[in-house]
Structures are given as C-alpha cells and as structure tokens.
Amino acid sequence: xxxxxxxxxxxxxxxxxxxxxxxxxxxxxxxxxxxxxxxxxxxxxxxxxxxxxxxxxxxxxxxxxxxxxxxxxxxxxxxxxxxxxxxxxxxxxxxxxxxxxxx
Amino acid sequence: xxxxxxxxxxxxxxxxxxxxxxxxxxxxxxxxxxxxxxxxxxxxxxxxxxxxxxxxxxxxxxxxxxxxxxxxxxxxxxxxxxxxxxxxxxxxxxxxxxxxxxxxxxxxxxxxxxxxxxxxxxxxxxxxxxxxxxxxxxxxxxxxxxxxxxxxxxxxxxxxxxxxxxxxxxxxxxxxxxxxxxxxxxxxxxxxxxxxxxxxxxxxxxxxxxxxxxxxxxxxxxxxxxxxxxxxxxxxxxxxxxxxxxxxxxxxxxxxxxxxxxxxxxxxxxxxxxxxxxxxxxxxxxxxxxxxxxxxxxxxxxxxxxxxxxxxx
Numbered sequence: 236x237x238x239x240x241x242x243x244x245x246x247x248x249x250x251x252x253x254x255x256x257x258x259x260x261x262x263x264x265x266x267x268x269x270x271x272x273x274x275x276x277x278x279x280x281x282x283x284x285x286x287x288x289x290x291x292x293x294x295x296x297x298x299x300x301x302x303x304x305x306x307x308x309x310x311x312x313x314x315x316x317x318x319x320x321x322x323x324x325x326x327x328x329x330x331x332x333x334x335x336x337x338x
Numbered sequence: 339x340x341x342x343x344x345x346x347x348x349x350x351x352x353x354x355x356x357x358x359x360x361x362x363x364x365x366x367x368x369x370x371x372x373x374x375x376x377x378x379x380x381x382x383x384x385x386x387x388x389x390x391x392x393x394x395x396x397x398x399x400x401x402x403x404x405x406x407x408x409x410x411x412x413x414x415x416x417x418x419x420x421x422x423x424x425x426x427x428x429x430x431x432x433x434x435x436x437x438x439x440x441x442x443x444x445x446x447x448x449x450x451x452x453x454x455x456x457x458x459x460x461x462x463x464x465x466x467x468x469x470x471x472x473x474x475x476x477x478x479x480x481x482x483x484x485x486x487x488x489x490x491x492x493x494x495x496x497x498x499x500x501x502x503x504x505x506x507x508x509x510x511x512x513x514x515x516x517x518x519x520x521x522x523x524x525x526x527x528x529x530x531x532x533x534x535x536x537x538x539x540x541x542x543x544x545x546x547x548x549x550x551x552x553x554x555x556x557x558x559x560x561x562x563x564x565x566x567x568x569x570x571x572x573x574x575x576x577x578x579x580x581x582x583x584x585x586x587x588x589x590x591x592x593x594x595x596x597x598x599x600x601x602x603x604x605x606x607x608x609x610x611x612x613x614x615x616x617x618x619x620x621x622x623x624x625x626x627x628x629x630x631x632x633x634x635x636x637x638x639x640x641x642x643x644x645x646x647x648x649x650x651x
Binding site for chain 1: 519521522525528529532
C-alpha cells in the first residue's frame with residue numbers, strides 16, 4: 236500500500252467515526268432539534284472525509300470532481316432538509332419530546 | 339472471506355429493515371424504514387454487479403416511492419401517528435407459503451449457477467450489431483424491446499387509472515404548496531438545473547455506460563415533484579391535451595420505431611444495422627420525457643384538491 240492508500244484509509248476511518256458519532260447522537264439525544272443538530276453536522280463532515288478518501292483512490296480527476304459535486308449537493312440537500320424538519324417541528328410545538336424510541 | 343464481508347453485513351440488515359417496515363409502530367415509521375430498505379437494496383444491486391438497476395432502485399425506491407408513501411401517510415388523519423396499528427400475530431399460513439416459495443426458488447436457481455453464465459455470452463456476442471455498447475440497454479431496447487414496450491404501456495395505464503380514480507381530467511387543480519418555503523424555493527432554483535442536466539447525462543450515457551431512459555426519467559420526474567413541493571407550477575402547468583400528448587409521446591415513438599421495419603421488409607420491432615443506435619437513442623429520449631411526466635403525474639395526481647381538507651406538506 237502506498238502513502239496515498241494509507242491517507243485514504245485514515246480519511247475513511249475518520250468518516251466512519253463521524254457517522255458513528257452522528258448515529259449515536261440520533262439515538263440518544265432527547266428531542267428533535269438536538270437530534271437534527273447531531274446528525275446533520277456529523278453526516279456532512281463524515282461524507283466530506285469519505286469523499287476525500289475516495290477521491291484519493293479515484294482513477295482520474297474527473298471522478299474526483301464528480302465525488303466533490305456529490306458532496307456539495309449532499310450539503311445543500313441535508314441543510315435544507317434539516318431546516319424544513321426543524322421548522323415543521325417548531326410549528327407543531329414539540330420542544331422537549333423526550334421519546335428516544337426503540338430501534 | 340473478506341470479499342464477502344459487506345454482503346454478510348448487508349443481508350441481515352436488509353431483512354431487519356424490511357421486518358421493521360412491515361411491523362412498525364405506526365405508518366410513518368414503516369414508511370421511513372421502507373425508504374431505508376430501498377437504499378440498502380440499491381447497495382445490494384451494486385454488490386450483484388447491476389449498476390443500472392441500482393441507479394433505478396435508488397432513485398425510485400428511495401425518492402419517488404418514498405415521496406408517494408409519505409404523501410399518503412400525511413393525508414391520513416393526524417391520528418395515524420398516535421394511533422399506531424393493532425398488533426396482530428404473525429400470519430403463519432402466509433409465512434409458510436413465502437418460505438416454501440423462497441426454498442423453491444433457491445433450489446431452482448442453485449443448479450443453474452454452475453451450468454451456465456446466464457445469457458451474458460450470447461448478449462456479448464450480439465452486442466456489436468445492436469447499436470449500443472451497454473449490454474443492459476441492448477437487452478432493454480433491442481433484444482427484449484417487446485417487454486419494455488409493454489412495460490411503458492402498463493405504466494401509462496397506471497397513471498390513467500390514478501387520474502380516473504381521483505376524478506381528474508388533468509392536473510390543473512392540484513394546488514401548489516400553500517406556504518412556499520423560501521429555503522426550499524432557493525434550493526430548488528439551485529438544484530433543478532443540475533437535475534435536468536443529470537437527467538440528460540444519464541440518457542446520453544446509457545448507450546455505453548450505466549444509465550438510460552428510465553433512470554433519466556426518474557431524476558427529471560423527481561425534479562418536477564420537487565418544484566411542485568416548492569410552490570412552482572411544474573407538472574400542474576401541463577394541462578389537458580398537452581398532458582395526454584406528453585404521456586403518449588414515449589409509447590408512440592416506440593410504436594413508430596417498431597412499425598417502421600415492417601415497411602422495409604423486416605419484422606416488427608427489429609432494430610438492426612447502422613440506424614439501430616440512433617433509433618434507440620431517439621426512442622429513449624421520447625421515453626425519458628414521457629416517463630418523467632408520468633412519474634410526476636403519479637405524485638401530483640394523488641394530492642388533495644385545492645380547498646379540500648388536506649395537510650399542507
């Protein structure tokens with residue numbers, strides 16, 4: 236494995252850590268807003284690390300640029316979705332829901 | 339063994355998610371699990387080396403079907419969330435029948451794997467004169483074009499049935515979203531051109547790489563649905579005769595392409611020769627437009643009428 240492979244591996248491991256942290260937050264935080272906060276930020280950043288790792292492994296620059304575009308679109312989409320969900324929850328007036336639910 | 343590791347993680351996850359989709363506490367929960375199931379299934383298709391199907395599954399299973407189901411859940415009374423569903427026992431006869439069917443399929447499939455590699459070799463042998471270099475597109479639009487032709491007709495019948503069920507002549511009375519959220523409008527303005535370009539790209543690239551008419555149609559139809567949700571007119575501006583024309587465009591183009599060989603001495607739907615590639619591309623383009631309109635109409639047609647008691651989503 237070359238140096239680039241090791242760096243890519245580290246980046247993807249970091250992505251896995253972020254995704255795991257986000258999912259733990261999703262499962263354990265008490266209400267909608269804090270759960271949104273956890274999942275949006277960590278998933279965006281985790282995907283960024285994943286894309287960086289994959290871009291290093293990509294065969295050509297075109298593929299790397301496509302991966303970057305995927306990440307940017309995901310940023311836009313998840314930010315908008317988080318805003319819409321939070322807005323909806325706010326309008327429905329459910330501040331401290333308290334149900335962490337079962338799986 | 340390391341090769342199988344993703345599969346060993348994926349298979350139980352798919353079953354687990356499907357179980358929760360079927361036995362969820364309330365409808366909304368089930369729908370969310372169903373969307374996750376669609377996503378995992380598209381990864382399964384990738385593992386089975388079928389990227390075209392994975393593209394279609396990801397777009398339709400998670401995007402379009404998810405939107406349709408969420409819309410349906412939202413239109414039931416709010417009580418759907420609190421009421422939950424009655425807990426019934428496992429339906430043992432059905433479970434037994436399903437298990438027997440699965441066992442039968444496995445027993446039928448297992449000996450086939452050793453004896454043949456499927457039809458891959460035959461398809462590869464005849465790929466050159468088919469006009470395209472993507473074997474999936476060659477099968478869909480040349481070797482098995484009958485099936486695709488009839489599938490398109492079935493989809494159109496589905497849309498027609500939906501419109502009839504809801505008593506609509508066209509989609510002009512579907513309301514745009516009541517409160518056009520400014521953030522969503524901004525996103526749609528930014529992302530819709532990207533979706534149209536992606537749809538065109540998927541269409542053009544389908545002749546030599548994973549892609550094709552159906553995948554392109556789902557992306558563009560999704561864009562139309564997004565525009566509808568953001569308060570734009572989109573599919574509802576396609577009125578009356580224009581809607582019928584748009585829906586029939588794909589099927590008609592396909593039928594024309596199928597009938598022309600009859601006049602040049604060949605058989606119905608026989609695409610061969612140098613023109614095959616161009617004919618396939620033209621038919622795919624017409625199909626993509628038609629199917630995009632059809633998919634958007636499926637979503638819009640199920641929305642409540644303007645002024646009726648429906649949730650604003």
